[in-house]
Amino acid sequence: MTTSRTPARKRLHLAAHFPGVNNTTVWQSPEAGSQIEFDSFVHLARTAERGRFDFFFLAEGLRLREHKGRIHDLDVVGRPESLTVLNALAAVTDRLGLAATVNATFNEPYELARRLATLDHLSAGRAAWNVVTSSDAFTGENFRRGGYLDHAERYTRAAEFVATARELWDSWSEDGTPRPFAHHGQHFDIRGEFTVPRSPQGHPVVIQAGDSPAGRDFAASAADVIFTRHGTLEAGRAFYADVKGRLAAHGRTADSLKIMPGVTFVLGDTAAEAQEKAHHIRRRQVSPQNALLAAEQIWGTDLSHLDPDGPLPAFDPDPDARLTQGRTRLGDPKEIADRWRALSEAKGLSLRETVIEATGRQSFIGTPEAVAAEMDAFVTQNAADGFILVPHLTPGGLDDFVDRVVPLLQERGAFRTEYEGNTLRAHLGLPEPARSPVWKG
Amino acid sequence: MSVSQRPPHLAVALDAPGVPGPFEAAPYVHLARLAERATLDFATLGDTFARPGPDALAVLAGVAPHTAHLGLVPTVTTTHTEPFHVATAVQTLDWVSRGRAGWQAEVSRTPAEAALFGRRPAAPAEALWREAADVADVVGRLWDSWEDDAEIRDAATGRFIDRDKLHHVDFRGTSSTGEPFTVRGPSIVPRPPQGRPVIVLDATDAAAREAAAAHADVALVRAEDPDTAYAARAALRARAAELGRAPGTLRVLASLPIELPAAGDAAGLADLLTDWHAADTADGFHLRPADPVRDLGRLVDGTVPVLRRRGLLRRSYAGTTLRDHLGLDRPVSRYAARTGKASA
Ligand SMILES: Cc1cc2nc3c(=O)[nH]c(=O)nc-3n(C[C@H](O)[C@H](O)[C@H](O)COP(=O)(O)O)c2cc1C
Numbered sequence: 001m002t003t004s005r006t007p008a009r010k011r012l013h014l015a016a017h018f019p020g021v022n023n024t025t026v027w028q029s030p031e032a033g034s035q036i037e038f039d040s041f042v043h044l045a046r047t048a049e050r051g052r053f054d055f056f057f058l059a060e061g062l063r064l065r066e067h068k069g070r071i072h073d074l075d076v077v078g079r080p081e082s083l084t085v086l087n088a089l090a091a092v093t094d095r096l097g098l099a100a101t102v103n104a105t106f107n108e109p110y111e112l113a114r115r116l117a118t119l120d121h122l123s124a125g126r127a128a129w130n131v132v133t134s135s136d137a138f139t140g141e142n143f144r145r146g147g148y149l150d151h152a153e154r155y156t157r158a159a160e161f162v163a164t165a166r167e168l169w170d171s172w173s174e175d176g177t178p179r180p181f182a183h184h185g186q187h188f189d190i191r192g193e194f195t196v197p198r199s200p201q202g203h204p205v206v207i208q209a210g211d212s213p214a215g216r217d218f219a220a221s222a223a224d225v226i227f228t229r230h231g232t233l234e235a236g237r238a239f240y241a242d243v244k245g246r247l248a249a250h251g252r253t254a255d256s257l258k259i260m261p262g263v264t265f266v267l268g269d270t271a272a273e274a275q276e277k278a279h280h281i282r283r284r285q286v287s288p289q290n291a292l293l294a295a296e297q298i299w300g301t302d303l304s305h306l307d308p309d310g311p312l313p314a315f316d317p318d319p320d321a322r323l324t325q326g327r328t329r330l331g332d333p334k335e336i337a338d339r340w341r342a343l344s345e346a347k348g349l350s351l352r353e354t355v356i357e358a359t360g361r362q363s364f365i366g367t368p369e370a371v372a373a374e375m376d377a378f379v380t381q382n383a384a385d386g387f388i389l390v391p392h393l394t395p396g397g398l399d400d401f402v403d404r405v406v407p408l409l410q411e412r413g414a415f416r417t418e419y420e421g422n423t424l425r426a427h428l429g430l431p432e433p434a435r436s437p438v439w440k441g
Numbered sequence: 442m443s444v445s446q447r448p449p450h451l452a453v454a455l456d457a458p459g460v461p462g463p464f465e466a467a468p469y470v471h472l473a474r475l476a477e478r479a480t481l482d483f484a485t486l487g488d489t490f491a492r493p494g495p496d497a498l499a500v501l502a503g504v505a506p507h508t509a510h511l512g513l514v515p516t517v518t519t520t521h522t523e524p525f526h527v528a529t530a531v532q533t534l535d536w537v538s539r540g541r542a543g544w545q546a547e548v549s550r551t552p553a554e555a556a557l558f559g560r561r562p563a564a565p566a567e568a569l570w571r572e573a574a575d576v577a578d579v580v581g582r583l584w585d586s587w588e589d590d591a592e593i594r595d596a597a598t599g600r601f602i603d604r605d606k607l608h609h610v611d612f613r614g615t616s617s618t619g620e621p622f623t624v625r626g627p628s629i630v631p632r633p634p635q636g637r638p639v640i641v642l643d644a645t646d647a648a649a650r651e652a653a654a655a656h657a658d659v660a661l662v663r664a665e666d667p668d669t670a671y672a673a674r675a676a677l678r679a680r681a682a683e684l685g686r687a688p689g690t691l692r693v694l695a696s697l698p699i700e701l702p703a704a705g706d707a708a709g710l711a712d713l714l715t716d717w718h719a720a721d722t723a724d725g726f727h728l729r730p731a732d733p734v735r736d737l738g739r740l741v742d743g744t745v746p747v748l749r750r751r752g753l754l755r756r757s758y759a760g761t762t763l764r765d766h767l768g769l770d771r772p773v774s775r776y777a778a779r780t781g782k783a784s785a
Contacts, residue, residue: 028596036631038506038537062525064607064629071604071627078587078602078631081526084533087502091466110490110557111522118496121464122503141625142525144616178493190559195493197464289599 009413012379013258013386013428014406015055015099016048019394022059024264024360025076026284026392033395035076038088043395045089048096051402052416054427055097055128055205056089057227057388058082062106063139065326067293068302072324074290083115090123097424099128099207104158105135106143109188113165116204117196125200125423130207130227133158133215138325155214157187162206162222164188169204170436172197201425202432220246223257224430227388231261231363236383258385258428263363265389267400271366278365281392282356291352294359297324298333298340308352312337312344372408379414448753449718450659450692450725450767452483452512453740457733458698461493462486466503468734473504475737476511479745480755482766483512485545485641485727490518490554498530505538512763514543514641519576520569520617521549521558524624527576528583531638532630540634540762543659544580545641546573546652564617566648574652575614577640579624581656582610584637585774586627608776636771639763643696644677654680654691658769661696667722670695674723692767695723699740700731707743714744715751 018041019025026032034040045056060082065072082100089098098119102112112129120127133154140147149157164183171181171194182191208215208223219226220243230239236259244254266281268274286294288308296303299313300321306313317333344354364371378384391397409415416427425432455472456462463469469486476484488497497515505513513534517527527544535542548569549555555563564572591606610626644653644660653660654677662677664670674693681691695717701707714726730736748754764771 027594027601032594036536038539041537042506061629063625064627071602071607073600073602073604076601077607078592078629080533080536080630081529084498084502084530085537087499088505088537091470091503091506106523107526108521108558108560114490115496115499118464118499121495122466122499124465141623143523144525144622144624145523146623188559190557192553192557193493195490196495197493287599 010380011416012375012409012414013260014051014053014415015057015260015386015388016044016053016398017057017059017262017388017390018044019391019397020059020079021061021076022390023075023290024285024390024392025394026281027076028284031393031396035394036078036080040395041085041089042092044398045093045096047398047402049093051398051406052419053096054386055099055424057099057130058085058101060101060103060132061326062103063142063326065324067324074287074293083119087119087122090119090126095419095422097126097128097205097427098123099130099205101130101132104131104133104161105149105154106139106145109161109164110168110190113168114194114196116165117169117199120199120201120204121196125425127199127201128205128207128424130209131158131162131223132209155218159218159222160185160187164190166203167436168194169198169202201423205424205428205430216243217246219243219257220252221250224428225258225260228259228261231263233378233381233383236261236378237381240382240384256430260386260388261384262388262390264392265364265371265401266362267368267371267404269367271370274365274367278362282361285360285392286352286356288352291355294355295351298336300333306351309350312341312351312354368404368408372405372412376409376412376414447768448755449714449723450694451481451754452485452694452725452727453481453737454485454487454727454729455733456487457731458729462495464495466500469500469504470507472733472737473508473511475741477508479741480758481511482725483514483543483763485514486516488516488518489547490521490549490557491551498534502534502537505534505541510758510761512541512543512639512766513538514545514639516545516547518547518549519573521554521560524576524579525583528580528628529630531580532584532628532633535633535635535638542633542635543639543641543763545643546577547643548573561618566646568617570648570652572615572617574655577652577656579610579612579614581637581640582612582775583624583626583628584632585776586610587632588774588777589632589636592631632774635762635764636774639767639769644673650677650680653677655684657691659692659694659767661694661727662723663696667717667720670722690769692724694725694727696727696729698729698731699736701736701739704739704743707739708747710740711744711747714748715753718753
């Protein structure tokens with residue numbers, strides 16, 4: 001491609017999120033396939049590769065969610081362990097990046113750095129690590145070490161974890177001999193030799209998902225990609241400016257960190273058909289039982305006596321209640337309850353209809369032309385550098401997008417028509433990291 | 442000479458002793474395909490933090506889509522790795538291989554390995570294997586923590602799973618340093634095709650015998666002569682029976698170093714295996730080639746045809762899972778409601 005060097009056109013990056021343990025995954029319909037069989041992962045990954053996507057993405061949760069002391073049963077439950085699936089997918093794909101979410105709290109740098117470097121070798125340079133943090137004792141109960149980390153410390157540990165992993169990835173010499181390393185820090189005090197040579201990408205791509213100021217700073221200092229929830233144009237532009245603004249302080253340029261919100265989409269032949277489909281999907285995502293559950297999560301109390309087709313609770317949420325464990329809290333309960341009640345009153349909506357309307361509306365709804373144009377506009381207006389698409393169906397949820405939207409993005413010059421490099425870093429336009437100049441062994 | 446009821450189980454190590462494995466996928470795929478042409482039960486791939494080499498479970502996950510029948514048994518060490526991570530990774534290997542996963546548990550003995558983690562000191566072999574036995578125990582429980590039919594997708598009630606069929610395991614064990622540890626469960630991975638992937642343990646060292654008798658589906662015994670292998674199997678079977686295990690649930694394979702520098706050596710190996718098998722030395726053999734590429738090639742060309750002619754090796758795979766190859770039943774979850782018949 002001779003035009004690929006022209007810098008004028010901002011092109012977007014695309015990733016495919018396997019639809020899994022999310023309340024956006026529709027599992028009741030006849031097209032909904034297995035959430036666990038390898039074929040489902042192969043189908044989605046191959047579809048993403050056919051669409052020339054940057055990477056395929058797997059989320060992680062190390063403890064099944066519980067609600068009112070029992071395992072949550074209203075969404076998809078259960079998933080495979082990410083890195084093992086990605087190593088298998090590396091065998092059936094050629095160019096697609098392979099991103100695993102792996103917790104920095106319940107792993108040790110030596111072992112995880114080794115697993116990530118192995119994936120990078122076996123996939124010939126396509127590995128990525130989404131660094132997530134948690135500190136809750138609830139998840140810790142599954143681990144020999146237990147839950148042991150102060151909330152405030154989760155990012156200092158994560159930052160030291162990533163820095164340590166980079167020291168390990170750099171530890172072999174250019175000519176392929178292991179050199180001793182030693183890391184003495186607040187969280188890790190380790191030394192020895194790494195078992196894996198520097199991998200094809202130098203370092204696997206590092207992704208960060210976390211939204212607090214501390215999380216944003218961590219991303220600005222250490223990540224190649226941010227996975228965000230800011231999927232509207234206004235919120236996206238504010239987040240984009242904030243995060244890119246933090247880079248200079250770390251001596252980094254604006255294009256060294258890619259901002260990729262997780263987004264959903266619905267396609268139709270006409271705008272009206274797409275809207276209708278979107279509503280239908282929302283009704284499937286928010287079953288009557290799920291609507292009650294969503295309200296219980298905000299109100300912090302048992303609402304099982306309520307009729308989902310009736311009104312919202314008249315009383316205020318319990319600010320301190322924690323009915324649900326293992327799920328990220330998304331805002332101030334009183335504020336959300338007030339917003340929901342206002343919406344319900346204004347439009348005359350039942351509890352379930354309010355939840356459908358107030359939560360999780362799809363990010364892009366329209367004809368393929370409209371969705372392609374809107375995505376392109378998002379990126380050219382600096383609300384994002386690309387998107388992590390979260391389909392609502394396994395395994396066929398990406399088929400339409402790849403068949404109908406990707407060609408239009410390519411026509412507009414907004415997306416690659418062929419892979420231009422072999423590694424995920426090449427797809428993302430990220431340089432191979434220099435070996436650490438000062439040897440710390 | 443006792444009558445051998447069935448042909449010997451055959452397995453092979455894909456890694457050469459003391460040689461760091463390659464870091465790309467292709468050489469492993471090549472070897473695994475040779476082992477599959479030889480219709481072996483399974484291939485092992487060793488792993489250690491003490492020497493260069495890739496993560497073995499990752500390598501075999503990459504081999505899985507390139508093979509269809511061969512059992513895949515990576516070593517995953519228990520000393521520094523969280524039991525929960527061991528359980529979910531091996532379960533996932535079983536999913537991506539459609540029922541061909543095994544797990545060889547090993548311990549990390551050296552202070553150098555302990556220093557890579559900086560969390561706990563090195564411990565004596567006995568303590569490490571006691572902990573490994575606890576890890577094998579809790580891993581098996583996590584594999585049972587979802588019953589097979591837990592996923593119901595009941596649209597009427599909006600439930601994806603029947604949560605009565607998911608179980609906290611609430612395991613209490615003792616770490617190698619003597620402190621208690623707990624694992625709550627259930628696993629985050631649904632019960633895989635084999636129910637429980639196959640647990641393999643090298644029971645050669647005395648310190649590992651108890652763990653093998655209690656938890657192994659397949660015990661490997663490194664032996665230079667048939668008598669050693671025979672005695673080890675007898676001891677393992679006796680101890681397994683004392684621990685209440687049903688007869689016939691433990692396979693003991695003699696693990697033999699092999700070297701086939703010349704083509705004729707391959708037929709010699711067939712004779713040796715035939716003799717050991719005729720003497721009912723072991724339930725089968727785990728072969729450890731000095732040079733896997735050369736020796737596996739010779740094995741396929743020279744040893745396999747002879748064994749097949751003698752009726753000692755299948756001509757094609759009859760089953761699809763590693764348990765099928767080994768003649769081991771698919772276990773029912775220990776947490777499944779005991780309606781009527783008891784399950785071991
Ligand atoms: C878009 C997004 C995706 C996330 N995905 C995961 C995940 O797959 N697994 C996980 O354990 N945590 C996940 N997290 C949670 C973060 O790791 C983190 O714990 C959480 O956002 C709280 O950190 P914060 O206060 O910096 O936002 C995700 C967070 C965001 C924003």
